[in-house]
Amino acid sequence: MPKTFIAKRLPPGLKHSKFKKLFLGILAYGFALPALYAQESAKLDEALNLKLEDQLLVRPVVPDDLAPTFTSSKKLDGVVDRQMRLEGDAVIRRNRTVVKGDLITYDPDTDIADVEGNAALIKDATSFKGPKAKIRLDAQSGWMDEPNYELREIGGSGKASRVDFKEDNEFEFEKLTYTTCRPDNIDWYLTASRMDVQQDTNTAVGTNGVLHFFSVPILYTPVFSLPTGSARTSGFLSPTYGRVKRGGVQGWDITVPYYVNLAPNRDMTLFPRYIQQRGEQLGGEFRYLEKNYQGILTAEAISDAVYGKDRWAFGLKHTQTIASGLVGYTDYSRVSDDRYVDDLGKSLNGVVNRQFNQEVGARYAIDGWSVLTRVQKFQTLQPDPTNPVLLPYEREPQVNAKFTKNNWNGLNFSFESDATRFTYKGLFDASNPLYTGRTFKEGNRAYAVTSVAKPYMTPGYYLTPKVTLRSTQYTVDPFPGQADLNRNITLPTFSLDSGVTLERDAIELNGFMGKNMLMTLEPRAFYVYTPYTYQNDLPLFDTADSGFGISQIFSENSFAGNDRVADNNKITLGITSRILDADTGVERLRGVLAQRIDLDGQRVGLTAEQKPTKRSDILAGLSTRLIGNFNLDGLAQYNEQVSKLVQQSVTASYRPELRKLLNLSYKRTVNPVDAKSTTDQYEVSGQWPLAKQWYGIARYNYDLISNQVLNRVVGLEYDADCWVVRVVQREYRNTSVLSTSEIYMQIDFKGFSGFGSNPINLIRFNIPGYEPISPNPAPISPFESYE
Secondary structure, three states: OEEEEOOOOOOOOOHHHHHHHHHHHHHHHHHHOOOOOHHHHHHHHHHHHHOOHHHOOOOOOOOHHHHHHOEEEEEEEEOOOEEEEEEEEEEEEEEEEEEEEEEEEEEEEOOOOEEEEEEEEOOOOOEEEEEEEEEEEEOOOEEEEOEEEEOOOOOEEEEEEEEEEEEEOOOEEEEEEEOOOOOOOOOEEEEEEEEEEOOOOOOEEEEEEEEEEEEEEEEEEEEEEEEOOOOOEEEOOOOEEEEEEOOEEEEEEEOEEEEHHHHHHHEEEEEEEOOOOOOOEEEEEEEEEOEEEEEEEEEEEEEEEEOEEEEEEEEEEEEEEEOHHHHHHHEEEEOOOOHHHHHHOOOOOOOOOEEEEEEEEEEEEEEOOEEEEEEEEEOOOOOOOOOOOOOOOEEEEEEEEEEEEEEEOOOEEEEEEEEEEEEEEOOOOOOOOOHHHOOOEEEEEEEEEEEOOOOOOOOOEEEEEEHHHHHHHHOEEOOOOOOOEEEEEEEEEEOOOOOOOOEOOOOHHHHHHHHOOEEEEEEEEEEEEOOOOOOOOOOOOOOOEOOOOOHHHHOOOEEOOOOOOOOOEEEEEEEEEEEEEEOOOEEEEEEEEEEEOOOOOOOOOOOOOOOOOOOOOOEEEEEEEEEEEEEEEEEEEOOOOOOOOEEHHHHEEEEEEEOEEEEEHHHHHOOOOOHHHOEEEEEEEEEEEEEEEEEEEEEEEEEEEOOEEEEEEEEEEOOOEEEEEEEEEEEOOOOOOOEEEEEEEEEEEOOOEEEOOOOOOHHHOOOOOOOOOOOOOOOOOOOOOOO
């Protein structure tokens, strides 16, 4: 017998007004008539105007108390106003809820449906199937025996001895299993005595959970929580297992992080950690975000059995809006001892941070002005007493003010003033070159810099003359045996920057590139003049050589900082050529060639007068994107005096598709004066599929001068249906005499645990472009849960 719908077929004996109202509601809803419940017609009309996203998700917005009920079955019996009996492929639908079964007994007065045989309840992306169920439709409450369930939004499924449905989209499982694996390949599953799922709050909390991996129990937890949506939820993150050799101590290093979702704007992550031979360490990170302030607080502590003392680390980054335009901030970090980061640290890129910033200050901005006031100190670690690290000067305090006004009557105007008291907490040894520039124990420095520029800009050329006046005052206290210093220097600087842009159609490249191309020729000339004044008696509070590159060769000062001003009478000539995609403007190739000509020869140096040179090294750079997935960048610096390349670097990257990448770089720097400063290194890194579901990751950084491996990373990733495992081994040099060796393993159970801090971040820092395998099941289609 074909299926029939009571919305189209009126059973005999229909006289009860309530059932008649139900029938008319079904008919009106089916034909979209506005006559359903005249007193509620306005509300219903508004509800029937479904938004596009609601239509795509197949979610009518009619409230449950107004929604009609649809039924279908092969056979329909019973007293209509009291009880209906649907037999054979029986279905009841209301709004987003579908109830199915071999036999459904439905009472309109109580709105309760008793389902026997192949019972099923489907709502949105959640479904339950079992032998028997009892469901109240309006409250969507009831129970089901021995259900098989699916939580499609998170890819979870399982079975239970019973599930109880409660109001507000809540249901409770008893004696359940849970997994995100396919039914034919259940590699892992969780068993629990009870689990309470609240879909409105995206939380699922259970008790007595046991995690099984290939049918072997590997973890027990008395209480656990699972994510039931994309929102944050408390629970364990993926543990990290490692074997580490640091500071002569070798052993297991295990971290089991736990995430605590305190509030929408506050959370915390705990990092219980076990380090073999050293003991247990507890770390934590607390994040907060309020209307007027935000920050991150980190802390960790351990009673180190090897070191014989309690050891700790602390960090705080906090910003707070005090008033409109006024922001206060704190950036403070400190560790217990000089060897902490070498013994217990978690360096990601192989570079060990031994200087910790301790800064408190405030910033104020209004009408082009920005004012900074701060106190800045440092904790500089000294792990090797025989090889001390130079301490920086500290600022106690600093007040800095800047003002910028562009296009002010055609002029660009800027002003900066600064007053700082510098202090030096380190030792002084005039005979040790390490302490060069640390001849003053403390001192005051104030400076003011004013500049005015008049830019002339057209599509084909530009010309920018600029005048700058810098005045600096020093009042400093020397170390014993050194002379006092109270001096002011005032220096003007004039610069003229100019350039031309020529462009033509690169017809000769159209065939090779397969599209229309443009070529440019952009010559540039930059002149700067600053008179000479003796500066070798001045301290070096915050100044260093700015290096030599494309950006520095076109600058007004060859020093970075405010304690040295280079004497200039220099012209820098350069030329740039680009090849562009005429349709999109994407740059496919860029070449740069530049050299600086010194008409007088610079004499000012960092610590002593330097020998004047008339011409700088020649710089040449090349960057290509000719093939969409292949990038090549190169830089060369040629010294005419020694007739050789003193710096060369090449970087290549190939990324044909996601999780396929190769990086290659080579860098060589030659110091003609000091051979010990010469560096010669190459590096290879990448991520590549090795076989089905297997990925290899690696980085190899080698120094050709010392014949040593500076940083080596080797790892494997396996992407199963519902879990991911990654193993990473790394070895890097902390100093010339210290090295660290680590091996980490991490398992992600998709849809059950999130990422831990290692080794995902470790790989990202070491392999540019690395893409981790997603820990979440694939998202469902909007139509997957359609019934």
